[in-house]
Amino acid sequence: MTNHSETTGPAANGNNGGRDSDGRNNDGSGISDRVGFDAHGAEHQVTLRTPGELADALPYLLGYRPEDSIVLVALHDRGGRGRFGGRARLGIPANKDDWAAVARQLAHGLITGSERRGARPEQMVAYLCQEPAAGETGRQITERLAPLAALLRTECGRLDVPVIEALCISGGRYWSYCCPSEECCPVEGLPMGLPGTSVLAAAATYAGLQVRGTLRELRARLQPWETAAALEQEVALDTAGMALVPRMLDLTSRAEVAEETVRLARRIMARFAEAAPVSGALQADLRDDELLGHEEAAELILGLQDRTTRDRAAEWMEAEEAGLALRLWRALARRCVGPYGEHAAAPLTLAGWVSWATGDEIEAREALAMALGADPGYLFARLLHQACNEGLDPESIRRCLRAEREGREARARAEIAQSADVDDAETTDELVRPNTPVPGQVATPPASDGFMGGKPGPGKCNDTPSAGPSRAEDALSPCPSGSDRALPTPPPAAASRRRKRVRPGTRPDARPHAAEAEGRQPCAEESRPRSRPARGTRPAAVRRTTGKDDVRRPEGTRSGGATEEEG
Numbered sequence: 130m131t132n133h134s135e136t137t138g139p140a141a142n143g144n145n146g147g148r149d150s151d152g153r154n155n156d157g158s159g160i161s162d163r164v165g166f167d168a169h170g171a172e173h174q175v176t177l178r179t180p181g182e183l184a185d186a187l188p189y190l191l192g193y194r195p196e197d198s199i200v201l202v203a204l205h206d207r208g209g210r211g212r213f214g215g216r217a218r219l220g221i222p223a224n225k226d227d228w229a230a231v232a233r234q235l236a237h238g239l240i241t242g243s244e245r246r247g248a249r250p251e252q253m254v255a256y257l258c259q260e261p262a263a264g265e266t267g268r269q270i271t272e273r274l275a276p277l278a279a280l281l282r283t284e285c286g287r288l289d290v291p292v293i294e295a296l297c298i299s300g301g302r303y304w305s306y307c308c309p310s311e312e313c314c315p316v317e318g319l320p321m322g323l324p325g326t327s328v329l330a331a332a333a334t335y336a337g338l339q340v341r342g343t344l345r346e347l348r349a350r351l352q353p354w355e356t357a358a359a360l361e362q363e364v365a366l367d368t369a370g371m372a373l374v375p376r377m378l379d380l381t382s383r384a385e386v387a388e389e390t391v392r393l394a395r396r397i398m399a400r401f402a403e404a405a406p407v408s409g410a411l412q413a414d415l416r417d418d419e420l421l422g423h424e425e426a427a428e429l430i431l432g433l434q435d436r437t438t439r440d441r442a443a444e445w446m447e448a449e450e451a452g453l454a455l456r457l458w459r460a461l462a463r464r465c466v467g468p469y470g471e472h473a474a475a476p477l478t479l480a481g482w483v484s485w486a487t488g489d490e491i492e493a494r495e496a497l498a499m500a501l502g503a504d505p506g507y508l509f510a511r512l513l514h515q516a517c518n519e520g521l522d523p524e525s526i527r528r529c530l531r532a533e534r535e536g537r538e539a540r541a542r543a544e545i546a547q548s549a550d551v552d553d554a555e556t557t558d559e560l561v562r563p564n565t566p567v568p569g570q571v572a573t574p575p576a577s578d579g580f581m582g583g584k585p586g587p588g589k590c591n592d593t594p595s596a597g598p599s600r601a602e603d604a605l606s607p608c609p610s611g612s613d614r615a616l617p618t619p620p621p622a623a624a625s626r627r628r629k630r631v632r633p634g635t636r637p638d639a640r641p642h643a644a645e646a647e648g649r650q651p652c653a654e655e656s657r658p659r660s661r662p663a664r665g666t667r668p669a670a671v672r673r674t675t676g677k678d679d680v681r682r683p684e685g686t687r688s689g690g691a692t693e694e695e696g
Contacts, residue, residue: 138344152451159219181319184296184303187256188340190216191332192491195258196343197221201229201239203250214250215243215520221259221277232280240288242519255281267299267318278306347495350414351462351477353394359466362423366469367426378433387434390432392442397421397429398445398453417460426464433461433475439509440601444529444534446486455483462496465503474504482513482601486523493517514606526605 188194190202190213199221199515217239222231236253239375243250257274261267274297282292295306303317334342341347354362400420407413433439445454465473481496494517500510516523622664 171405176612179305180294180305180308180314181321182297183254183294184256184298185322185330187258187298189330191218192339193341193347194343196258196260196345198256198258198265198344199281200256200258201235201285202254202256203243203290204252204254205248206251214248215239215246217242221274225276228277229280232277236281236284236288236290240285240290246520250290253290253292255284255285255292257295257297257298259297265696267297267302268304268316270299271304271318274517275306282306295360339675341491344455344495346410347409347492348499350410350459351480351499353466353470353473354463358423362426362464363469364468365423365427366430366464366466366472369424369431373428377431383435386432387435387438387441390435390438393425394429394433394442394457395458397425401453401456402449408437413456414459414463418463421460421464423464426461429457430461430465430469430476433479434472436509436599436602439475439479440533440599442531442543443601444483444530446483451483454486455480455527458483463498471504471690474500474507474510477503478507478510478513481510481517482526485513485517486527490517503597509599509602512602516605526601530601545635589648 140190178528187200187202191200197220199219201217203216205214217235219231219235240250240252255278257278260276262271267555278295278297280545282295285292297304297306298321299318300322304316304318305314308314353359373386376386397420401417404416404420407416433442442454443624445451458476461476462473462480465471465476477496478501481493483492483501484496485491494514497510497514497517500507501514516526576677
C-alpha cells in the first residue's frame with residue numbers, strides 16, 4: 130500500500146454539497162437533511178438526502194473507488210448551500226500506533242491547503258474504506274476502525290472544522306459513526322446501491338465525470354513484474370549495468386550514453402506508435418511489454434538514472450508524444466524488478482509528470498506516490514507530488530522545459546552552421562596549427578545535446594541526487610525570464626573539433642624543415658602538419674590504458690587538461 134497522502138483542489142465540474150441551517154446536530158455531528166451535488170450547473174443539481182447517497186458520491190469525488198483508504202472531504206458554505214472542496218486520501222496504517230499521526234496529518238494538511246487556496250472549509254466528511262479479509266465481516270472492520278474515526282473527528286475539531294459525517298464502507302455496505310439512530314443506521318449496516326444505477330451516477334455521467342475503477346487496478350499498471358520473465362529482465366539489468374555504469378561515471382563518455390538513451394527511447398516510442406490498438410488497459414500493457422525487449426528496457430532504465438537525461442525525456446509531455454511517452458514510462462516501471470526497485474523512481478516520476486501535464490491528476494498522484502515509495506529522497510518526485518497536491522498549474526514547468534528544448538535545438542543549429550562555415554573556408558593553413566608552447570593541453574570536446582545545458586565541467590558530476598536540483602526540479606520554482614537559465618556556454622565548434630598538438634621535444638623557437646614549410650603560408654613555419662601524427666595515434670586522439678585517469682601522453686608534455694581532472 131502506497132502510504133503517501135494526496136490532496137486535491139475543488140471537485141471538477143463544480144460538485145456541490147449543501148446543508149440546511151438546522152441540519153447539524155447540537156454536538157456538531159450528523160449529516161444534513163439535504164446535501165446538494167451540482168452535477169452540471171445549478172439547473173442540474175442532485176440532492177443527497179441520506180448517508181447512503183453521500184457514500185455513493187465518494188467515487189465521483191475522487192474519480193476512482195478507494196480501497197484501504199482514509200478520505201477527508203472539505204465542505205464550504207456558499208449562501209446556505211454547501212460546496213464540495215478539497216479532498217485528501219491516505220492509506221490506513223496497519224499499525225494502530227500510527228493512527229493518531231495519520232489523522233493529524235490529514236486534517237492539518239487538508240485544512241491548511243484549503244486556506245492557501247483562499248477557502249477555509251467549514252465542515253468535513255470522513256470516509257474509511259477497507260474490504261474484509263478472509264473470515265472477517267464488514268461490521269468487524271467498522272468496529273475495529275472506530276478509534277480511527279474518533280481520531281479524525283477530534284483532530285478536525287481541534288482546528289474548528291467539525292466532521293458532520295463519518296462513514297465506513299466495506300463489503301458493499303456502509304455504516305455511520307455519527308448517526309445514533311439504529312432505525313436509519315443499523316448495526317449490521319446498509320447495502321450500497323449497484324454502481325452506476327443511482328440518480329447521482331446518471332448526473333455524473335451527463336457531467337462527464339468518470340470513475341476509473343480501483344486504485345489497485347491503476348497501481349497494477351506501474352508495479353514491477355512478478356512473473357517468470359522478471360528473472361530474465363534482472364539478468365539483462367545486471368549485464369547492462371556492467372557496461373553502462375562505468376561509462377556514465379566517466380565525464381567523456383557520459384554524454385554519449387545520454388544521447389544513446391534518448392535515441393533508443395525515441396525508437397521505442399515510434400514502435401509503439403506503429404502498433405495496432407487494442408481494447409482494455411491490461412491488453413494494452415501486454416502489447417507494450419511484447420514490443421519492448423529486455424536489453425532495451427535495461428539500457429533505458431539505467432540511462433534515465435542520470436537526471437539531465439531524465440529531464441530531457443520529461444520534455445515529451447505534449448500532443449502525441451505525451452501518450453507514447455507515458456506508455457514507455459509505465460512499461461519501464463514494470464521492468465524495475467528485484468533489487469532494481471529503487472531504479473523505478475525515474476520512470477514512475479516521468480509517468481506522474483506526463484499524467485499531470487496532460488490533465489490526469491489521479492494517475493499522476495499515484496505514480497508520484499509510488500516513486501517516493503521506491504526512493505523517498507527522489508527530489509523531482511517530491512516536488513511534483515507537492516505541486517500536484519496543492520493544485521498548482523503545470524504550465525509553468527512546461528514553459529521551462531519548452532525553453533530548454535528550444536535553447537538546445539538553437540545551439541545545435543548554430544554549431545551545425547558554424548561547422549559548415551569552417552568547412553567552406555578550410556584551406557591549407559587551417560590544417561596546420563601554431564606551435565604554441567602549451568604542453569599537455571587537451572581540448573574539451575563539444576557539448577553533446579544528450580545533456581540539457583551541455584556536459585558538466587570538471588569536478589561537477591550529476592550522477593547523484595545530492596548534486597543539486599536539475600533543470601526540471603528547478604522549474605518547479607518560478608521560472609526566471611529567458612530561455613537559458615544559467616546554462617553553460619558550449620565551446621566553439623571549430624576549436625573543439627581540432628586539438629592543438631605539440632611535437633615531442635620541440636622548442637617554441639625551433640625552425641621547421643624546409644620541406645615542411647615549402648608551399649605553405651608563413652604560419653606554416655611554426656608547426657608540423659596535422660596530417661603527420663606522432664607515435665602512430667590518429668589526430669586529436671587520447672589513448673586510454675588501465676584506468677580513467679591513466680592517459681598516455683606524448684613525451685615531453687605534462688598532465689592536465691580540460692576534459693578530466695587529476696586526483
